[in-house]
Each structure stands twice: as structure tokens, then as C-alpha cells.
Amino acid sequence: MRAVDERDAYANLLLPRLLRERGIKGRDAALATELAYGTLRGLGTYDAIIEMCSDRTPDPDVRDALRLGAHQLLRMRVPPHAAVGTTVDLVRLRVGPGAAKFANAVLRKIASRALEDWLPIVAPDAADDPVGHLAVSYGHPRWIVSAFRDALGGDDELTDLLDADNARPLVTLVARPGRSSVKELEDAGAIPGRYSPYAAYLPEGDPGRIDAVAGTRAAVQDEASQLVALALTRVPVQREGEELWLDMCAGPGGKAGLLDAVATHGDPSGFPGGARLVAADVQYHRARLVWQTTRHASVVTADGTEPAWRPGVFDRVMLDAPCTGLGALRRRPEARWRRDPSGIAELGRLQRRLLGAALDAVRPGGVVAYVTCSPHLAETRVVVGDVTGRRDDVEQLDARDYLPEVDGLGDGPYAQFWPHRHGTDAMFLALLRRRS
Ligand SMILES: C[S@@+](CC[C@H](N)C(=O)[O-])C[C@H]1O[C@@H](n2cnc3c(N)ncnc32)[C@H](O)[C@@H]1O
Structure with a gap:
């Protein structure tokens, strides 16, 4: 908790290492993981309750301990005396006896109500402020709840989605x-x-x-990640001889690993095999990871917006664009509190430039997959609409036609996966063919 707060550590990378180093296994490891991840996901809700129960702003160490205590008291089946006792001990050990007394008083107040009784007190009224209500109740920043609501096109499935984000993914x-x-x-x-x-x-x-x-x-690899890569390989393109594919933003290499295998060995449900993959990433260390993951691909460190390749040479281009990652919040417990909507405009400019470059890289008749691990409309439809609207050489395919095994991908022509519907990340796919 402190590392996440102080040095922007990623809990899903740090915690497994700490557990390994300290020899914590089995049920103890599961408990430690639930404590850390669950607390980080619910920060917004717990902070609102802690504020209501405190007469002063706690120091960061104490605040983190109170958050851990609140999670145990409100969402775990830890007996209240144990949750309060261990949290107070932790504060005494880390900070001192005065702070422990303060923590004890706050935790006792928190323990006086169940979560469902706290929510009407700390969350805005649902009738006056539906987004604010959901934000506090489901532990998501308000702007993300709004973005999800826009992407879903209404409220019907919103709480299912927020719930799915709070569940541990398989x-x-x-x-x-x-x-x-x-x-x-x-x-x-x-x-x-x-x-x-x-x-x-x-x-x-x-x-x-x-x-x-x-x-x-x-x-x-998330199942939607696999499927968007397969969809790209399933679109018919006319070519005699070996196809040439590009994965333009390939690091760390999840999709490139699958594309490389299908390019070489084929896929019984689609591509017969016989393609060469070029995989690029702007960052050298990420390109290296792609190199370690793939067997046959040519891996390069290259900026997709300033291509190291000739225009119009590829049959298929995968553009898995840098994005906010709002579709994978269930995997990164603290990510929702770290993202900031102000970054979206800049990301959008990069996404547009990369998509333009991807369309330039593909030959007439070839196809581009534009993919984001975010359902945010400003990163998905709006980007595709802006870029294709400025060109007359692009035809949008119905991406759902290439994913016949999956229902509930939306009204097309895009395909949008959802955690609550498909059990996958909220991955977005547009398939664009360059006109001959
Ligand atoms: C969403 S990740 C790609 C994930 C990858 N396709 C996978 O399945 O593992 C986006 C990647 O784009 C890279 N990137 C960002 N800007 C780029 C650019 N201008 N050209 C090429 N790659 C870029 C980032 O370094 C990052 O590795």
C-alpha cells in the first residue's frame, strides 16, 4: 500500500514478488492479496467513510492502515475485533501509540455500521447525482463511471460492469x-x-x-486480446504467396506472440499459414520483450508515426494503440485512481496519428485492426470516425462478422467486449480495409 502511494508501484507486479520473497503461500497469500487488491480497488469508498469518522486528516501511513482496516470491516469476513486489533497494532508498530489510539477510535466508528448502511450516508443521493452515487458505491472515480455509461449507451448494465471491475479476474x-x-x-x-x-x-x-x-x-493473455488478433487474421485479403503482417505497437508482445504463431502455423478456423510478421515498438525494452516472445517475427524498435517501412506494403496491420487501459481495471487494482481524464486528449492525438500511419502502411485491399484496451468513446469510435472521415480510401468492415463465436459485441460495425458480458477485458476492435 505504501509503495503504491509513495512511488507509484504497480500492486500486481510488486505483491507477487513480496509474497515470494517472504515465503507467504497458499491461504496466507490469498488473504494478503485480497487485503491489498481489495483495499486499493475500494479506496474512494473507504476514504469517504474514513473522512466521516475522523476529526482530522490522517497521516499517509495511518490512512493506509485505516483503509486496510475498513476493507476488512466492510467487505471481508474478518471478525471486527480482529480487524480493529491487527490494524491498531500495525499503526502502533509503524507510527506510534498516539496514532494507534486515533486509529482505534476511527475503526470503532467504521465498525458501527455495515457497508450498505454507510453508503447512503457517504454517497451522493442516487436521484440527484446518479453518477456520483455509483462512483462512491462502486469505488470508481466519477469520470470513469461517466465514460463507461457513455460507452454502454445507458444505465442498464452499468452496475454489472462496475461490479465486474471489482471482481478478481480469472x-x-x-x-x-x-x-x-x-x-x-x-x-x-x-x-x-x-x-x-x-x-x-x-x-x-x-x-x-x-x-x-x-x-x-x-x-x-486475456481472451478478448486473443480474439481481436484472430479476427484480423480471418479477414480475406487477395494475395498470392506469402503475406506480410505488421504489429505496429507490439510491446510487450501478447498479440504479436499469437500473430506470429498463426502467421507460421495457420489457424484451423481461418488463415492457412504462410505469412511473415514484422513487430515494432517505440521503446527498445518493450521491443526486446516482443523478441523474447516471438519465434519467427522480425522485431524492430521503431516509432509507428515515423515509419521505418515503405508505405503500402503490408497485407494486415495490427494497431493495438497506447490507451488509458480503462478496459483492464480489474487487473490493476490501483489503476483507476491513477488515471486522469486530462491525458485523453494527448493520447487521442497519438492514436489518430498512429491509425493514419497504419492505414498508410497497409496495401490497397489490405486490412487494419484498430484495437484499444479501453471502451472510452474518445479513444475508440471517435478516433476511428475522425481518421476515416478524412480519407476516401478506407472501408469499415463489420468486425462482428469475424467473431461469430461471440455474442453481445454491440451494434457494429465495431466489436466491443465487456467484462460483465464476456468475462474479458473491455477490448475494442475496428476493422478497416484500404480500398483498392
Ligand atoms: C497497448 S500497448 C500494446 C500491447 C501489445 N500489443 C500486446 O498485446 O502485448 C501499446 C504499445 O505501444 C507502444 N507505443 C507507444 N507509442 C508508439 C509509437 N509511436 N510507435 C510504436 N509503438 C508505440 C508502447 O510502447 C506500448 O508498448
């Missing part, structure tokens, strides 16, 4: 075609995925212990 694996198989992952304890022919869900345990994952023949 670990999804991809068995890279030609290199591993779902059967191999099943033998290691995974369950076949719902949509992607290469997906398997791992109900428990560390994916790193699976041989196929350790050997990069399989990897951890």
Missing part, C-alpha cells in the same frame, strides 16, 4: 498454435476457454509453474 492462458495446445494446458489444470480456440482458464495457482508458459509456447 487467469486466462493462450496456447500458441503450433507450439502448444489447450489439451496441454488442461493437463496442467486449466479449463478450456469459452470463445477462443486457444484459450484456457487457470482456476488457481501460479501460471509460471506450467511448462508451456515457462517455455513461451503458451502465455497469460
Whole structure:
């Protein structure tokens, strides 16, 4: 908690390391993970309740301990005396006896009500301020609730989505075609995925212990990430001989890993195999990760907006654009509090430039997949609409036609995945063909 607050650490990277280093395993590791991730997700709600119960602003150390205590008292089945006792002990140890007394008083007030009784007190009234009400009740910043509501086109599924964001996601694996198989992952304890022919869900345990994952023949990859890459490979393009593909923003290499395998070995439900993949990323260290993940791809460090390749040479281009990542909040517990809507305009300019460059890179008749791991309209439809509106050489395909195994992707021509509908990240896909 302190590392996340003080040095912007990523909890999902730091915590597994801390657990390993300290030899914390099994149920203790599960408890520590729920404490850290659950507390970070619910910060907005807990801070509002803590403020209501305190007569002064707590120091950062004390505030983090109170947040941990609030999560145990309000959302976990920890007995109240244990939640209060351990939190007070922690404050005494880290800060001192005065602060421990203060923490004890605040926690006792928090413990006096259940979460459903606190929410009407701390959250704005639903009738006056529906977005503010949901923001506090479901632990999301207000601007994100608004963005989700706009992207969903209304309120009907909004609470389902916010709930899904607060739930622990299943670990999804991809068995890279030609290199591993779902059967191999099943033998290691995974369950076949719902949509992607290469997906398997791992109900428990560390994916790193699976041989196929350790050997990069399989990897951890969200199912929607797999499907948007497969959709790009399923669009027919007329070409005799080997196709040339580009993954323009490839780091760290999730989609490139799958594209590389399909390019080489083919996909029984679509592409027959026989393509070469060029994978680029502007950051050298991210390009290196792509290089480690792929087998046959040519990997380059390159800025997609200042291409290192000739225009009009690729048959298929994957543009998995840098974005806010609002579609993957369930994976990164603290991310929702760190993002800031002011960054969207600048990201939007980069997304437009990259999409223009992707369309220039593809040959007439070829196809571009524009993908974001965000459902925010300013990063999805608005970007695609602006860029295609300024060109007369682009035809938008109905992306849903290339994902026949998945329902509920929206009204088209885009495909929008949702955590509450599909159990995946909220990934967006537009498929654009360059006119011949
Ligand atoms: C959403 S991530 C891509 C994730 C990747 N496709 C995967 O599946 O693992 C976006 C990537 O774009 C890269 N990027 C940002 N600006 C870029 C640019 N101008 N040219 C190329 N890559 C860029 C970032 O370094 C980052 O690795």
C-alpha cells in the first residue's frame, strides 16, 4: 500500500514478488492479496467513510492502515475485533501509540455500521447525482463511471460492469498454435476457454509453474486480446504467396506472440499459414520483450508515426494503440485512481496519428485492426470516425462478422467486449480495409 502511494508501484507486479520473497503461500497469500487488491480497488469508498469518522486528516501511513482496516470491516469476513486489533497494532508498530489510539477510535466508528448502511450516508443521493452515487458505491472515480455509461449507451448494465471491475479476474492462458495446445494446458489444470480456440482458464495457482508458459509456447493473455488478433487474421485479403503482417505497437508482445504463431502455423478456423510478421515498438525494452516472445517475427524498435517501412506494403496491420487501459481495471487494482481524464486528449492525438500511419502502411485491399484496451468513446469510435472521415480510401468492415463465436459485441460495425458480458477485458476492435 505504501509503495503504491509513495512511488507509484504497480500492486500486481510488486505483491507477487513480496509474497515470494517472504515465503507467504497458499491461504496466507490469498488473504494478503485480497487485503491489498481489495483495499486499493475500494479506496474512494473507504476514504469517504474514513473522512466521516475522523476529526482530522490522517497521516499517509495511518490512512493506509485505516483503509486496510475498513476493507476488512466492510467487505471481508474478518471478525471486527480482529480487524480493529491487527490494524491498531500495525499503526502502533509503524507510527506510534498516539496514532494507534486515533486509529482505534476511527475503526470503532467504521465498525458501527455495515457497508450498505454507510453508503447512503457517504454517497451522493442516487436521484440527484446518479453518477456520483455509483462512483462512491462502486469505488470508481466519477469520470470513469461517466465514460463507461457513455460507452454502454445507458444505465442498464452499468452496475454489472462496475461490479465486474471489482471482481478478481480469472487467469486466462493462450496456447500458441503450433507450439502448444489447450489439451496441454488442461493437463496442467486449466479449463478450456469459452470463445477462443486457444484459450484456457487457470482456476488457481501460479501460471509460471506450467511448462508451456515457462517455455513461451503458451502465455497469460486475456481472451478478448486473443480474439481481436484472430479476427484480423480471418479477414480475406487477395494475395498470392506469402503475406506480410505488421504489429505496429507490439510491446510487450501478447498479440504479436499469437500473430506470429498463426502467421507460421495457420489457424484451423481461418488463415492457412504462410505469412511473415514484422513487430515494432517505440521503446527498445518493450521491443526486446516482443523478441523474447516471438519465434519467427522480425522485431524492430521503431516509432509507428515515423515509419521505418515503405508505405503500402503490408497485407494486415495490427494497431493495438497506447490507451488509458480503462478496459483492464480489474487487473490493476490501483489503476483507476491513477488515471486522469486530462491525458485523453494527448493520447487521442497519438492514436489518430498512429491509425493514419497504419492505414498508410497497409496495401490497397489490405486490412487494419484498430484495437484499444479501453471502451472510452474518445479513444475508440471517435478516433476511428475522425481518421476515416478524412480519407476516401478506407472501408469499415463489420468486425462482428469475424467473431461469430461471440455474442453481445454491440451494434457494429465495431466489436466491443465487456467484462460483465464476456468475462474479458473491455477490448475494442475496428476493422478497416484500404480500398483498392
Ligand atoms: C497497448 S500497448 C500494446 C500491447 C501489445 N500489443 C500486446 O498485446 O502485448 C501499446 C504499445 O505501444 C507502444 N507505443 C507507444 N507509442 C508508439 C509509437 N509511436 N510507435 C510504436 N509503438 C508505440 C508502447 O510502447 C506500448 O508498448
